[in-house]
Amino acid sequence: MQRMLDDETMSEATLPQDAARKSLATWRSRHHEASEQQPVVVIEPRPETFLARMRALWRYRAFYNFLFKEITMRRARGTLLGFWWLILRPLIPAASLIFAFGAVTQVDTQSKIPYPVFFLSAYIPFHLFQSSMRYLPRSLNWSRTLMRRTYFPRLLVPLAGFGLPLIEAGALSAAFVIVVFLTWWRGQPFPLHLGWQTLLLIPSVLMAMAFALAFGLVFSIVALFFRDVIFSLRFFTMITLLMTPVVYPVTFIPDAYRWVLYVINPMAQVVLVSRWALTGEGVFEPAYALLSCVVVLLALFAGVVFFLRAEVHLGDQM
Amino acid sequence: MTPRVSVRGLSKAFHRASATRTKGISSEGPAALKHLLKHVARPTRSIVSEGSGRYLMALDDVSFDVAPGEVLGIIGRNGAGKSTLLKILARVLYPTSGQATIRGRLVSMLELGVGFAPDLTLRQNIQVHGRLAGISPARIAAAEDDILQLSGLADYANLPLEACPGGGAIQLGFAAVICLGADVVLADEVLAVGDSEFRKACEDRVRDAAGSGESVLFVSHDMAAIRRICSRVIWIDRGRIVREGPTEDVVEAYTEALLGGRLLPAPAGDGVAANCVLLDVRLLDVNRAQVGALQLTEPGYIDCLFRVTRPDLSVIVDIELWNRKCLVFATSSAPVTAKDPTTFRAGVRIPEDVLNESQYRATFRLRATGFHNGALMTVVAAEEKLDFAAMNPHPERSVWRDWQWGRGGLISPRLQWHLEPPERGVDAAHA
Numbered sequence: 001m002q003r004m005l006d007d008e009t010m011s012e013a014t015l016p017q018d019a020a021r022k023s024l025a026t027w028r029s030r031h032h033e034a035s036e037q038q039p040v041v042v043i044e045p046r047p048e049t050f051l052a053r054m055r056a057l058w059r060y061r062a063f064y065n066f067l068f069k070e071i072t073m074r075r076a077r078g079t080l081l082g083f084w085w086l087i088l089r090p091l092i093p094a095a096s097l098i099f100a101f102g103a104v105t106q107v108d109t110q111s112k113i114p115y116p117v118f119f120l121s122a123y124i125p126f127h128l129f130q131s132s133m134r135y136l137p138r139s140l141n142w143s144r145t146l147m148r149r150t151y152f153p154r155l156l157v158p159l160a161g162f163g164l165p166l167i168e169a170g171a172l173s174a175a176f177v178i179v180v181f182l183t184w185w186r187g188q189p190f191p192l193h194l195g196w197q198t199l200l201l202i203p204s205v206l207m208a209m210a211f212a213l214a215f216g217l218v219f220s221i222v223a224l225f226f227r228d229v230i231f232s233l234r235f236f237t238m239i240t241l242l243m244t245p246v247v248y249p250v251t252f253i254p255d256a257y258r259w260v261l262y263v264i265n266p267m268a269q270v271v272l273v274s275r276w277a278l279t280g281e282g283v284f285e286p287a288y289a290l291l292s293c294v295v296v297l298l299a300l301f302a303g304v305v306f307f308l309r310a311e312v313h314l315g316d317q318m
Numbered sequence: 319m320t321p322r323v324s325v326r327g328l329s330k331a332f333h334r335a336s337a338t339r340t341k342g343i344s345s346e347g348p349a350a351l352k353h354l355l356k357h358v359a360r361p362t363r364s365i366v367s368e369g370s371g372r373y374l375m376a377l378d379d380v381s382f383d384v385a386p387g388e389v390l391g392i393i394g395r396n397g398a399g400k401s402t403l404l405k406i407l408a409r410v411l412y413p414t415s416g417q418a419t420i421r422g423r424l425v426s427m428l429e430l431g432v433g434f435a436p437d438l439t440l441r442q443n444i445q446v447h448g449r450l451a452g453i454s455p456a457r458i459a460a461a462e463d464d465i466l467q468l469s470g471l472a473d474y475a476n477l478p479l480e481a482c483p484g485g486g487a488i489q490l491g492f493a494a495v496i497c498l499g500a501d502v503v504l505a506d507e508v509l510a511v512g513d514s515e516f517r518k519a520c521e522d523r524v525r526d527a528a529g530s531g532e533s534v535l536f537v538s539h540d541m542a543a544i545r546r547i548c549s550r551v552i553w554i555d556r557g558r559i560v561r562e563g564p565t566e567d568v569v570e571a572y573t574e575a576l577l578g579g580r581l582l583p584a585p586a587g588d589g590v591a592a593n594c595v596l597l598d599v600r601l602l603d604v605n606r607a608q609v610g611a612l613q614l615t616e617p618g619y620i621d622c623l624f625r626v627t628r629p630d631l632s633v634i635v636d637i638e639l640w641n642r643k644c645l646v647f648a649t650s651s652a653p654v655t656a657k658d659p660t661t662f663r664a665g666v667r668i669p670e671d672v673l674n675e676s677q678y679r680a681t682f683r684l685r686a687t688g689f690h691n692g693a694l695m696t697v698v699a700a701e702e703k704l705d706f707a708a709m710n711p712h713p714e715r716s717v718w719r720d721w722q723w724g725r726g727g728l729i730s731p732r733l734q735w736h737l738e739p740p741e742r743g744v745d746a747a748h749a
Contacts, residue, residue: 039423040420041409041420041424042417043407043418044413045412045414045415062455063446063449063450066449070446149428150410151408151410152450222351225347225350309358309361310354310358315405315410315411316332316411317354
């Protein structure tokens with residue numbers, strides 16, 4: 001009896017499909033316009049020219065939006081705090097660094113502004129870099145199933161990894177604004193020095209993202225072979241933090257060696273420009289800024305070329 | 319008429335390290351990465367310069383055309399290169415040499431069962447699918463409700479795909495392809511998954527497509543389905559086209575060659591391995607027809623064909639079934655010997671209601687014992703693997719009422735429950 005009932009419910013469940021089968025052509029014609037121009041795709045061993053592949057990125061922008069949202073939301077799913085993690089993750093290290101170097105060690109910043117403002121004005125772009133280094137290399141691994149099955153420019157995947165770092169940087173910026181107004185409210189002079197030079201914040205942030213992208217492109221591919229890379233990157237960014245004048249002023253480094261720092265670690269100029277643009281602390285040295293800019297662009301170019309060349313063989317690894 | 323798809327001299331070589339690589343973390347990682355880095359350093363490097371011994375030709379100089387409205391069947395043994403061909407056309411893989419031209423919008427139904435993201439809702443999945451097919455968001459939105467209705471999953475629209483009844487992904491993918499339309503459809507073992515009703519819907523769909531000028535490339539192990547649908551068939555073996563022509567002729571020739579053991583070159587020398595060859599590994603349904611997926615509510619067979627050409631050999635077949643990295647079972651046949659060259663068929667029957675809804679890999683090993691250079695020795699003559707999905711297209715018919723929410727576990731056998739009041743149970747045990 002039970003069996004019979006089951007069969008009845010089943011035939012009911014498949015009814016819409018039965019109805020559909022009779023008129024597959026109508027289902028189809030409703031949304032498919034036959035008069036559309038037909039794209040012609042030529043598949044060859046050599047990928048298309050660099051320009052054609054860049055144009056393909058633009059053609060797939062709708063898919064990029066989806067990928068961006070998907071990779072961003074994936075982190076929040078399945079955790080107790082959900083979205084709040086994205087906000088807590090940058091704030092906890094920032095708070096502990098401020099406590100360690102501002103309150104306990106009391107680093108001599110050689111400036112009048114309070115330490116939290118001094119630190120955060122440089123830490124925001126640095127965290128953007130650090131966090132991108134954390135997420136970009138994992139992005140290809142996250143979208144493996146998709147890549148096994150369909151074509152889209154693979155370069156979109158690491159590019160879509162910027163969602164989480166940007167949210168984290170946004171959370172830090174909000175914290176920065178709160179800190180600034182708290183110091184002002186407590187009677188101290190307004191710690192920011194805003195003006196036309198504040199616009200330099202934009203190139204500074206873009207440089208941080210470009211430098212992270214350069215590494216992210218290479219390591220996302222290497223991480224397909226070795227997951228270890230992802231774990232070792234944490235130490236890499238930790239060392240970069242020590243090599244970057246975020247927690248300490250740049251005057252800690254002897255004058256004669258500073259250009260070396262700017263060449264091997266463009267992030268140093270990024271954070272210095274950001275701090276100068278926001279608080280007016282330090283000096284803006286256009287020559288050094290340009291030098292770091294060139295280093296970042298060279299790294300980015302190398303990363304993109306590596307990725308585009310490796311992309312051809314990625315399918316074999318899926 | 320200009321062909322929809324034209325393929326000219328298409329070849330694909332896999333580096334051995336990449337080819338033998340299994341999913342996930344692999345010990346082949348260093349070799350595969352080294353190979354990749356070499357090609358990144360010199361993108362124009364030809365594989366010939368490295369020596370062809372390190373490469374596996376998955377496709378070797380394949381050429382054909384598909385006209386509008388044509389349904390082209392592609393048949394061949396497990397690992398013959400059929401899927402590689404479709405993956406190149408879907409632009410998931412780059413070819414090593416040759417060229418393929420596709421005129422019109424292409425929709426690929428590769429790995430249809432696992433294609434959609436299980437943690438996205440059905441609506442989101444439709445969005446991704448449409449966007450990847452290059453359809454404008456406005457038109458996807460317009461077709462969304464129709465797709466949901468056609469797939470019979472409208473009630474689940476805002477639930478993640480994993481919460482849908484078994485086979486939901488397939489129904490959805492299928493409905494999306496119908497409603498959104500395409501000019502070229504690549505179908506890899508689509509009919510293998512799903513029940514007979516679904517298969518019938520698929521076949522109708524393919525015929526309908528041919529009528530309206532779509533081209534279909536259809537890969538299947540199911541010869542009956544190939545016979546019913548395809549107007550022309552290509553038989554691929556070891557990456558080469560063996561035969562091309564009208565369906566009946568090619569299918570006939572293929573089946574005959576498979577059973578006659580003529581697919582492989584004549585045994586070279588009198589070595590043990592050369593005289594004991596594995597011809598094919600297959601998955602069969604309850605009617606012993608070859609399929610690509612196992613239906614849980616029916617028994618199935620994991621089966622292989624092998625040929626023994628030396629009378630003094632004693633051959634044992636080992637079959638292991640793996641679920642990712644877990645061994646589900648391992649079993650061995652009784653030894654067989656052949657007085658004359660004989661093709662054997664060996665396999666195990668998988669009872670219904672044993673495996674779980676998952677992806678399985680069966681590995682086959684032939685162990686041959688015989689005299690070699692005067693010494694009695696046992697060698698592994700051949701090894702082959704077979705990947706297949708096990709699924710439950712009819713949760714309603716299943717023995718478990720809760721099936722549609724999925725079940726955990728490596729296997730999911732039919733177990734007998736007993737449930738009694740404790741006192742009576744204890745009393746009965748003491749009595």
